[in-house]
Amino acid sequence: MKIALLGYGKMGKTIEKIAKKRGHTIVLKIDKEDSIYDLSDTDVAIDFSIPSAAVNNITNCFNANVPVVSGTTGWLEHYDAMISLCKEKKGGFIYASNYSLGVNLFFELNKKLAKMMNPLEGYDISMEEIHHTEKLDAPSGTAITLAEGIIENTKKQAWILNENKDNNITIHAKRINKVPGTHTVTYSSLVDDIEIKHTAHNRDGFALGAVVAAEWLVGKIGNFSMKDVLGL
Incomplete structure (x- = not known):
């Protein structure tokens, strides 16, 4: 080819x-x-x-x-x-x-978890994405795709960058030297947290x-x- x-x-x-x-x-x-x-x-x-x-x-x-x-x-x-x-x-x-083949499986896991969590009360949804300092955009496209998967399957209406706002998914974007890409989705309540995470080791x-x-x-x-x- x-x-x-x-x-x-x-x-x-x-x-x-x-x-x-x-x-x-x-x-x-x-x-x-x-x-x-x-x-x-x-x-x-x-x-x-x-x-x-x-x-x-x-x-x-x-x-x-x-x-x-x-x-x-x-x-x-x-x-x-x-x-x-x-x-x-x-x-x-x-x-x-x-x-990443693993990330695309992670996308589907993210949607499945969102569907499971949707009926439960008291959980806030947030996300953290970490990439290398040369990445030009924030949040990452991967984080946006994850957020869209959650919005499709929950009552959340939109995502917002580095701020807290009702009915939004807060995405915390960090830039750290030599990090290929880490994405963590967190459901947090007064009694417990549930997290799913994907960590890339290289490109x-x-x-x-x-x-x-x-x-x-x-x-x-x-x-x-x-x-x-x-x-x-």
Whole structure:
């Protein structure tokens, strides 16, 4: 499989390592905000760029009839427009806030716990996410996905960053050097706390999931998620 890497930072380099181990070829590496490049010799693109470059990268892929897997966060105000373009161009697209196979199982566990906790009174829901100091957005896309899973299954109405407010899920975002990603969801009451937690030890899990998603996407038309990839 011939892969274009749109974004060649630390994640891009890790994806390159994992992809080569799985027998794939990297035919293009785009760094920073290069807006013009040739995708003609590409089977699939993997976008881990920066928020300001993501929409251009995804658009270029759809226009070139190249399926694209995107893990860039911080651009989702344009998500609906990209889905519309995907349909118009009959493209293949996967966006995930986190490609770790373990995190995607964690997403489903989070929803299940929210459903179980919803009938119970007296529990407040909060979340903590910790990432490395180079992460540009806060809260993380993973934390937002977790919050959305809780909102779908409880009476909570929204999430709020670093503040306490009734009917909201408080997300505490911390930036600590060399932390790949830790997410903790806490249900707290006067009598006990219930927590679920996912801790990433390195970037390899995120990179493997992105490559697995790219392998799955080739030859498909439509907008998909990691639930589709994993058959959840």
